[in-house]
Amino acid sequence: MPASVIFDADLAEHHTFGISVRSRALMVVDSVAALANAYQAEAWRALPKLVVGGGSNLLFTEDFDGLVILNRIAGREVSESADHFHLHLGAGENWHEVVAWSLESGMPGLENLALIPGTVGAAPVQNIGAYGVELADFCEYVDYWDCESAERVRLSAEQCHFGYRESVFKAGLKGRAVVVAVGLKLSKHWQPKLGYGPLSALGVDTTPQAIFDEVCRVRASKLPDPSALGNAGSFFKNPVISETLFSHLQQGHPQIPSYPAGEGQIKVPAGWLIDNAGLKGYQVGDAAVHTEQALVLVNRDKASSAEVTALARHVVATVSERYGIELEPEVRILDAQGKAGW
Ligand SMILES: Cc1cc2nc3c(=O)[nH]c(=O)nc-3n(C[C@H](O)[C@H](O)[C@H](O)COP(=O)(O)OP(=O)(O)OC[C@H]3O[C@@H](n4cnc5c(N)ncnc54)[C@H](O)[C@@H]3O)c2cc1C
Incomplete structure (x- = not known):
């Protein structure tokens, strides 16, 4: 059966941040043959493509100028x-x-x-x-x-x-x-x-x-349900830092939690860094640092992608200034071509 296609599709219900962005086209594929066709058919060949599952690790910063392929291959x-x-x-x-x-x-x-x-x-x-x-x-x-x-x-x-x-x-x-x-x-x-x-x-x-x-x-009890409050889970990765930097940080913050992460390396919870920097509940427009779990950025109602990225940048800058640690996003942040961009 040919895969169904929607043109000028609203992606809000296909990613858990729930932000209204559009894609040039959206196709649901339920077999490898349908997937192959999406990549090989003349109609789609020139377009950028993005495979989406549940959309729970994505943030679109712009409308996607290509074909979103919803993967529904079962078995x-x-x-x-x-x-x-x-x-x-x-x-x-x-x-x-x-x-x-x-x-x-x-x-x-x-x-x-x-x-x-x-x-x-x-x-x-x-x-x-x-x-x-x-x-x-x-x-x-x-x-x-x-x-x-x-x-x-x-x-x-x-x-x-x-x-x-x-x-x-x-x-x-x-x-x-x-x-x-x-x-x-x-x-x-x-x-x-x-x-x-x-x-x-x-x-x-x-x-x-x-x-x-x-x-x-x-x-x-800890994580917001995306169907009630848009989010993509942990927005940042837990940073892995050197033991030297960790000892230095410990002097100013004796209560800083840590986990071993291989020889000479320590993993620090990003949520603690953000919380301890006083950012829980911090808002840019309708985008906010979640009040229960600081590692999660949420769409309180009608946040735009620009508000979420501005909030994320503020978190990165504050944590960097305070602890000398550069947080990296765990969420895939995508521009109109599907490339990483923010
Ligand atoms: C409330 C909440 C809690 C979460 N908790 C955790 C957690 O505890 N641990 C954790 O690791 N993650 C967690 N996440 C993140 C998310 O659930 C995972 O990253 C999950 O694997 C994403 O699956 P998805 O199908 O939604 O991927 P999508 O968001 O649809 O896609 C994510 C990326 O993978 C690519 N992709 C998707 N499917 C395919 C495919 N078939 N082939 C190739 N590339 C593909 C996409 O193009 C995109 O770049 C959480 C998210 C939320 C919203």
Whole structure:
């Protein structure tokens, strides 16, 4: 069936900031063949293209002068080996629904990653993570459509070069690879991962379902629901700084939290830096630093992209001035051509 196309589409309902921007055209694809057609058909060939899943990690600064491709490729297949369940998932599947389904089906492991908005296909792009766990811990392979060679390619997890909110899909393959399926490997010898925050109180005899429920409860209490208050989750990455800079900062701010991040490196929560700089609730027009969680920038009602970017710049400048740390956006900030720009 030919993919459906909407011209001059309003993208407000296709990204969780809920800001009204338009794209020249919008196409929903539910198969690799439809995706290939979007890249190869004469009508679309010259246009910039942007693949969107749930739109939960995006900020458009301008109308998008191209074709938005909504990835809705479905599919959940399970196979088994002696020690693992192997999941082959279509890229358009909803991530949280997959997590809930895997638990219900007796295949635990993903519970720490519950309630992360978005699609399976976007999960490897920034190597989603929460509560001490990241996609890389379970990823076996990623299948992508190569827009340049017009081929389907499989990368092993190692070839994906996963890092903190990083992967080859944000680096060497940026703009070239559309993820069409993800292979996950879940151990049959489940162990709870309780190292982060409130999960440690659950105790080692806990169950996957109890962890899932606790993660959902804590996230719902801390993070704004995008359907009620537009946002894209953590707006900035947690900065990784040298031990030397950290010791220096600690002298002026003895209460600064930290996590080890490899040899000589320390990760500092960006939310703490923003909060401690007195920016919680700070507003530019209708864009604001969330009052409950300073790492999240929200659209209080009718914020424009310009207001959100002005707010983000103010946060970056204030944190830099106060701590000598340059915050980097975690959210993809896109200009009219789909290029990073703010
Ligand atoms: C309330 C809230 C909480 C969040 N919490 C977390 C969290 O705890 N941890 C975390 O890691 N993230 C979190 N996020 C961010 C977001 O959920 C993830 O980044 C998620 O993976 C984005 O999925 P998506 O389908 O919405 O991607 P989109 O926003 O649609 O796209 C994000 C980027 O990936 C690209 N992309 C999308 N699909 C594909 C594909 N199939 N192939 C290639 N490129 C693709 C897009 O072009 C874009 O550049 C949160 C967001 C919100 C709103």
